[in-house]
């Protein structure tokens with residue numbers, strides 16, 4: 088694929104990197120009531136086809152390469168690198184594929200990161216994956232067993248995330264990649280909004296703690312009121328140096344996202360379903376991205392707020 092290089096029309100925002108979130112699978116070993124990881128369509132997930140995955144990554148790289156000035160996004164923002172963030176579902180249901188994709192993506196030129204619920208992150212796997220990651224993100228909603236069970240954060244066999252186990256895995260990952268940044272993601276919802284997570288967060292010592300308000304796109308279950316969300320943020324103000332808060336407005340149309348079937352998709356406030364492009368493999372990255380796009384101002388505002396927390 089040839090990339091056309093032209094002059095930008097007048098870029099406004101400078102970012103260190105553009106982040107592409109590839110939700111590689113819908114499958115998950117948890118059953119969170121508020122889960123957003125549900126997409127329309129039942130075709131085979133791209134992640135299971137090594138060649139198709141690699142082809143998609145190469146095409147994404149060409150289109151989002153910082154020097155590809157024909158990308159219309161470049162008229163609104165400027166970035167120096169591209170990070171591929173693997174998410175799910177639970178990506179570590181397929182650890183070897185994750186490893187292959189991370190290695191392949193780094194060979195192509197991406198920096199790479201991963202978001203997991205942490206339940207399948209053994210110390211061996213942490214050692215295996217860490218050298219290929221610039222950032223490891225873990226979703227964590229509560230340190231209380233009952234709350235986790237009520238949210239649905241347990242396996243079919245009733246297994247819950249052990250904080251001690253997670254701490255061991257993170258330490259191993261940090262050992263094998265001292266440059267690795269870690270972040271925790273908490274979805275503030277109707278069940279955890281009155282909790283104090285300070286002890287758990289301090290114990291895991293992430294560089295960033297992302298506090299997201301439950302977003303009613305796929306489901307309204309476990310929505311949280313303005314007062315309860317603000318109360319949660321205020322209760323944790325001692326952690327403000329690492330805390331990065333995203334209310335629903337900041338969370339919509341501000342991410343570049345690809346679903347398991349290889350389509351760009353986008354969310355929007357007030358809409359109960361995602362908007363999708365056709366598969367990238369069918370119409371190419373440029374046309375597919377043009378279908379859904381991203382709000383460049385929101386993307387930059389959210390990203391730069393994160394950078395202020397010392398991690399992008």
Ligand code: SF4
Nearest residue numbers: 115117119122176204
């Ligand atoms: S861990 Fe994430 S993907 Fe899995 S059910 Fe919960 S919200 Fe959904």
